[in-house]
Amino acid sequence: MCALASRIAGTFAQSTTLKFEAENGVLSGTTVDSVQSGYSGSGYVTGFDTAGDKITFNVAIDATALYDIGIHYAGIYGEKKTTLVLNSGSSNEISLPATSTWATASGGQLLLTAGDNVLEIISNWGWYLVDYITLTPAEGRPPHQITTELVNDESGPTAYKLYNYLISLYGKKILSGQQDLKWANWINDTIGKTPALLSVDLMDYSPSRVERQGDISTAVEDAIAHHEKGGIVSVLWHWNAPIGLYDTSENPWWSGFYTRATDFDVAEALANPSSANYTLLLRDIDAIAIQLKRLEAAGVSVLFRPLHEAEGGWFWWGAEGPDAAKALWGLVFDRLGEYHGLSNLIWVWNSIAEDWYPGDDLVDIVSADVYAQGHGVMSTQYQQLLKLGNDTKLIAAAEVGSAPMPDMLQAYGADWLWFCVWGDSYINNDDWNSIEVLKEIYNSEYVLTLDEIQGWATS
Structure with missing residues (x-):
């Protein structure tokens, strides 16, 4: 302490x-x-x-x-x-x-x-x-009561190995994390430490992007490389809308994950399973399944965070409100788990509001994205997530602008499981993360780095 x-x-x-x-x-x-x-x-x-x-x-x-x-x-x-x-x-x-x-x-x-x-x-x-x-x-908080079972019946030993390890850390340590391999390497070069967790984005595997730019993503290769070094992998998906991209100077095709950049109506598509747009949803999920299966074949446990920040409404999967977002979450969950039989996924929900929550039976970890300067503990969001998951779910700061200060996290009892700093203009920006503060954080005994988590997947 x-x-x-x-x-x-x-x-x-x-x-x-x-x-x-x-x-x-x-x-x-x-x-x-x-x-x-x-x-x-x-x-x-x-x-x-x-x-x-x-x-x-x-x-x-x-x-x-x-x-x-x-x-x-x-x-x-x-x-x-x-x-x-x-x-x-x-x-x-x-x-x-x-x-x-x-x-x-x-x-x-x-x-x-x-x-x-x-x-x-x-x-x-x-x-x-x-x-x-x-x-x-504040009243003293009782010990966490984290459920030991993953929500996907298809979950296999690879997923459980990571999940059990995360449970063993919760409330005792926090995993350092960074978005994109480029910036994880930058931390290593600048600070002398490598983040324990690497987050990659499956955005460029979205079919509406591949058909315009070809297959250019290296996210899967980056994830496998980090795994082979003994690291932990988190995956999000900026899902470019399947169709209906405006492709204007204000909203080019590559911004098609934004609500403002597409006329794709997710609620209408979900309401009509025989429609072409519903079929396109399945096509896109199946394309992502191919990439997740590559990770599964490489033995990579995946902290999977699709449909992130849904309640904000700025992404098309949240544009039609909570019911449509939850229905889409259920479709992705069933398609990847039951239809494709993926066994390496741990499901990370990424909105705080109760009416957006898909339910305890479809979520393993609850999380928030918090962009506030000053290296604070994000206490408001942590308390809200405690309530959302009834303190039976692990809690993560899936995206942050400023990395949190370890001593304050412990003082507040804000038991975030990991933090993951966003990339360019955040991790390399003194207004958000100075080199001096990053060195203090990465050298804290409370913060786990890549060299300190070796063997979790084989122990």
């Missing part, structure tokens, strides 16, 4: 909830109003319409401890997001669902240190109302 985590051990017994009225905070670019009825105190804060608009709360705490934060807000202008910053350090992005009246959103947990602390709620998407925040001492 790190020194910081040791200092806060046993500090969960307090029971007093602290409440801070927004109108009493220090306002920057924001104003107090009272038009929306039902508020607490003498008013609420509005005017979050430019990037720097914020409320600053000064919070004095007697002893260092973890606190659950609640934001009482009104999302009368639709679904929004806010940014929470603690002591001018790491930031956390918090979703504020659309509401017609006042509601409370969880801001995850904050480690407040003894003495004075500064909390800032900063505009982000803007256009919401804030009434007050609450800080409640």
Whole structure:
């Protein structure tokens, strides 16, 4: 246990909830109003319409401890997001669902240190109302109860070897990870350490891309090479729409995984199994099955993360809402497992909202993609995923902009199983990941690198 985590051990017994009225905070670019009825105190804060608009709360705490934060807000202008910053350090992005009246959103947990602390709620998407925040001492969490069975009946020894290894690590260590072999090599050259986990993208195996550019991807070869070095492989799929690509200067064919770049309607295709578009969905899944079978033949266990970030709606597989996305997940799951008999896949779901979740019987690992600067613990997303999987599912930070600081992860009890930093403009950008900080992270005893996981597949 790190020194910081040791200092806060046993500090969960307090029971007093602290409440801070927004109108009493220090306002920057924001104003107090009272038009929306039902508020607490003498008013609420509005005017979050430019990037720097914020409320600053000064919070004095007697002893260092973890606190659950609640934001009482009104999302009368639709679904929004806010940014929470603690002591001018790491930031956390918090979703504020659309509401017609006042509601409370969880801001995850904050480690407040003894003495004075500064909390800032900063505009982000803007256009919401804030009434007050609450800080409640966090309760101790019981041990994780991770299910030991994979959801796919076809799962074989290769998949179970990796899954059992991951369970043995959970809550004790975090796997370092990097998107794309080029940037994993860059880390090795720059830091002197190689990530334990490599993520590759099957994007260029999508038939609508292959027919335009040929078979140019080396993702499978990269994955096999990392596996042969004793590494762990994660696979995502930017699925270029099967048909209906606009192919304009604004939306070229290669951007066809975006909702804005195609008129392909996934809900309509799924509703008509005899249609040509449904057949094209199967064609595309079958094309990916060929690549996954290559990995299976090479003995590669695959952390498979299709349909990522579905709830965002910016990819076509999420454009028609949760029911269509879940139905497509079920189709991919059945086609690869039952029809193709793939036995090496561990299924990683990648959205947080409960109404998008396919269900415990179709998901092995829950995950989030978090792009926030400052090397924070992503506490809000971790707490949401704990709830989503009822703490029976492993939890991963499948994509991050900034790698998290190990000592803070331990102090917060944010037991992310792995982090995976995105590639160009993130891993090699000082605004997101400085060389100095990366060296600190990669040399931490809590962070596992490639040299430290050797033998997991054969032990």
